Amino acid sequence: MKYSFKILFSILLINSSLFAFQDMKDVEIRIIPVNENVYMLQGAGGNIGILTGEDGIFMIDDQFPALSEKIKEKLKTISDQPVNYLVNSHHHGDHTGGNLNFQEDGALIFAHENVRKRLKADTTKTNGLPIVTFNNKINLHINKNDIVVAHVHNAHTDGDVLIYFPQSNVLHTGDTFFNGMFPYIDLKSGGSVDGDIKAAKTGLSLINENTKIIPGHGAVANYSEYETYLKMLESIRTNILNAISEGKSESEIVEDENITSEFYSDEKAENFFINGKKIRKTFYDSLNK
Template sequence: MLKKLLVSAVVSTLLSVSLHAQEMADADITVQPAAGGVYMLQGPGGNIGVLATEQGLLLVDDKFAPLAEKIEAAMKGIENKALKYIINTHYHGDHTGSNQFFSHKAPIFAHENVRSRLSSKADHEVESLPVVTYKDGITIYLANEEIQLTHLPSGHTDGDTYVYFKKANVLHTGDLFFEIGFPYIDLESGGSVKGYLANVKYMLKNTPDDVVIIPGHGKLTDKSHMLAFATMMEFSINKVSAALAAGKSEQQILNEGMGEEYQHLSWEFISEEKWLKTLVADLKS
């Protein structure tokens, strides 16, 4: 029986890898204007931001390694100029997977914890690591654009940066905002439910009301949708905190669910159950 289970697990893993490789091979990278010279690139993995200027290109996140050449072609299709700078909003592979490919073309900027976490991976390549790191933030100037990088602590991970293009008035949130549905909070990598909410509120408070938003996952959006996201998070935290204080078990909390208003926010990676389990794991400690 054990042998059958092991064989089944291996077959399942191989099929998953094969399907993932096929998805990458078949994937398209789409380009959508945000504002000014800033564009959003979409495909498998996290959303990319690109600043296109006559003096060169700036790239925010770079998805998975097999997509690198497609990403480069999409960027060149916007403006056929040299890549000048790369920014990693955090360390997850769907945002840093093409680092090694692009690092030969431009320096990578990221919070110091991004370099630390990437370098701790057994299979990492030195070329894939950020070469400019910071504690709180840094500003990059390219052509007539001012790109403000701000680190916010203990949110999605412990190395999150949001990127604000001041002239274009475009915000790239990294995974501090999931327009697509419930957020993924990496508790094993310094993430925190309450910290995440605090970070969303910080972005809401410190960006203009008419800012155009590139979320980590999901559609190009605006502040009203990020405000609704913050409201959902606050509701979730209060609901689970009250349930835990009342002595309810995880299973009871799962059985009650999020309620009709937010059930539709389940998506492929973060279901209602996974979101509630994240809340319970973080809030009961």
């Protein structure tokens, strides 16, 4: 990819409406085949999931509004069908910024109820609001897949969903799984450490050892890599709770690299958006209640 993780996640957090006025001309949209008629698109922002077929393109997330035309052009290389269905994995702008552009082309947008609420409340943006919302789970029968869209509460945010294509055996996790890096758990948007752990357990319970996994950020993963991610979350949680029980202060915990070094040293994570100190601070804030 042309972007380092640091630049990529800086883009993730900036108000996505700013990008409506930029052409982001240097961003390349890449198509990565995943399994049969399932693909992953990478550009700037969260990974997009695509399921092609006679019912039209089923898409998961849409990155930033300035990239919509590039995405549409790239989709023409794998399907002559329009984007008829669009699911938002959560509300962040690097996953929902293109909603309006695809909605104006006729896409029907699905999301958890909290996604619609958060997008509707954000008056600084022009959002394509989800038309179909749900609380716990919705089943969709599109392109020969009995798609499961399951809510996992208070994980990365309060509106996350996992999307599983059982016939194609592909899972899209949204930002409840960051492959090859520390996670971003948005505590201000209802996220929590315990919820993110539960989301990973739920995801693993839906799939098998042959499942291909599209994470919110990072490369396509396998079952073992997803398990390793869960182990990381659980281990850091245990280490933080032990440090709290030992009476260590917040600053001592944030500065203690040993809490997280089993997975990534502070040096290796230096260019991650969520570096060692940030992840320890996030876990401390979420668990010290």
